[in-house]
Amino acid sequence: MGKSGKGMAKLYTKHMKIGIDARMLGPKQGGIGRYVEQLVKHLTAADQSHDFFIFLRKENWDLVKETPNVKKVLADIHWYGWREQLLLPGIIKREKIDLMHFPHWNIPLLYRGKFLVTIHDLLLLHYPTRAASTLGPAAYFFKNIAYRIILRHAIKNSKHIIAPSEFTKNDIIKFFKVGPEKITVTHLAPMPLDSRLRGNDNKNIFPKITKPYVLYVGVAYPHKNLEGLIEAWKMFCAEHGNDYQLVLAGRKNFFYEKLEQSTTAPGIIFTDYLPDEDLPALYQGASLYVFPSFYEGFGLPPLEAMQYGVPVASSNATCLPEILNEAAAYFDPRDPTDIAATIWRVLTDLEMRETLTKNGVQLIHNYSWEKAAKTTLEVFNSVL
Numbered sequence: 001m002g003k004s005g006k007g008m009a010k011l012y013t014k015h016m017k018i019g020i021d022a023r024m025l026g027p028k029q030g031g032i033g034r035y036v037e038q039l040v041k042h043l044t045a046a047d048q049s050h051d052f053f054i055f056l057r058k059e060n061w062d063l064v065k066e067t068p069n070v071k072k073v074l075a076d077i078h079w080y081g082w083r084e085q086l087l088l089p090g091i092i093k094r095e096k097i098d099l100m101h102f103p104h105w106n107i108p109l110l111y112r113g114k115f116l117v118t119i120h121d122l123l124l125l126h127y128p129t130r131a132a133s134t135l136g137p138a139a140y141f142f143k144n145i146a147y148r149i150i151l152r153h154a155i156k157n158s159k160h161i162i163a164p165s166e167f168t169k170n171d172i173i174k175f176f177k178v179g180p181e182k183i184t185v186t187h188l189a190p191m192p193l194d195s196r197l198r199g200n201d202n203k204n205i206f207p208k209i210t211k212p213y214v215l216y217v218g219v220a221y222p223h224k225n226l227e228g229l230i231e232a233w234k235m236f237c238a239e240h241g242n243d244y245q246l247v248l249a250g251r252k253n254f255f256y257e258k259l260e261q262s263t264t265a266p267g268i269i270f271t272d273y274l275p276d277e278d279l280p281a282l283y284q285g286a287s288l289y290v291f292p293s294f295y296e297g298f299g300l301p302p303l304e305a306m307q308y309g310v311p312v313a314s315s316n317a318t319c320l321p322e323i324l325n326e327a328a329a330y331f332d333p334r335d336p337t338d339i340a341a342t343i344w345r346v347l348t349d350l351e352m353r354e355t356l357t358k359n360g361v362q363l364i365h366n367y368s369w370e371k372a373a374k375t376t377l378e379v380f381n382s383v384l
Contacts, residue, residue, distance in 0.1 A: 017098045316332060
């Protein structure tokens with residue numbers, strides 16, 4: 001636990017009802033879905049002194065198993081809507097929860113129970129732009145106001161805040177004047193290697209991949225800077241030829257389709273959504289993992305790549321140097337020339353590749369879901 005965890009109470013022995021809003025649980029919801037999935041799994045396995053009430057939707061209901069101290073509760077309500085604000089408090093209230101953990105900022109304003117919240121980032125405060133939304137001007141305007149109101153409510157009224165990095169913790173302190181003692185840093189972790197099927201043949205799963213490739217895995221929202229990466233890729237190919245491909249792996253949506261339709265750069269492959277069992281082969285076959293983001297609260301995909309011995313080239317923005325340390329080669333995400341040069345350097349400098357790979361294998365031991373669950377449980381007990 002970080003400095004903010006000092007003085008926390010020892011494990012509380014009284015039997016309590018702890019609720020977890022797990023409506024986003026599962027790989028289809030990206031980083032937050034992974035966070036909720038692994039947190040629920042490891043919290044409920046590590047602690048038998050409390051009862052856990054896991055609030056789920058129909059689509060992820062089967063991803064959690066009931067046990068003597070784990071009860072599933074149906075809360076088939078989508079996030080960010082009026083039904084969440086009006087109906088979710090009543091569903092939680094019926095279970096007589098002693099402490100509710102909301103793993104995202106979208107907390108109903110009408111909820112009056114004791115709760116803590118995980119704030120992964122303050123992205124919408126840094127990038128309040130319609131470019132990251134498919135809503136019209138009026139709808140986006142009101143959505144942005146609602147976000148600020150709900151976020152401020154979550155931070156002000158929570159008993160404690162969990163943040164995934166020191167960067168996010170300091171961001172919250174800066175924007176909301178919160179005392180540092182109210183925030184505990186709990187690092188996320190990559191998925192365990194043994195939780196995925198390995199050894200799949202890339203040629204069978206990804207027939208479009210015919211050359212050594214640079215890999216990106218994730219969403220295509222504007223702050224991820226895939227437009228900048230594609231611009232850098234054009235420069236890379238113009239200077240060094242077409243001996244490599246760039247693989248962009250993520251579920252096709254408005255933002256990925258927009259990129260695919262507009263790009264003229266050679267050798268780019270868009271995979272669409274990939275199930276967990278296909279990702280290891282994609283990581284293992286990559287020559288380099290690239291992460292060009294403008295803004296991150298943590299940054300899981302580079303750590304996942306490191307697990308498979310893949311060297312990483314990363315943006316030097318926000319929390320990434322804090323999380324990736326000396327296991328990545330850094331570039332300025334706003335400079336396509338620097339991105340292209342860094343990609344080439346990591347692909348061709350054998351000594352650098354060996355150093356980055358070695359550092360990456362060592363670094364990932366610093367992060368585990370067991371540690372995250374233990375720290376979160378300590379926060380629960382200090383609040384209770």
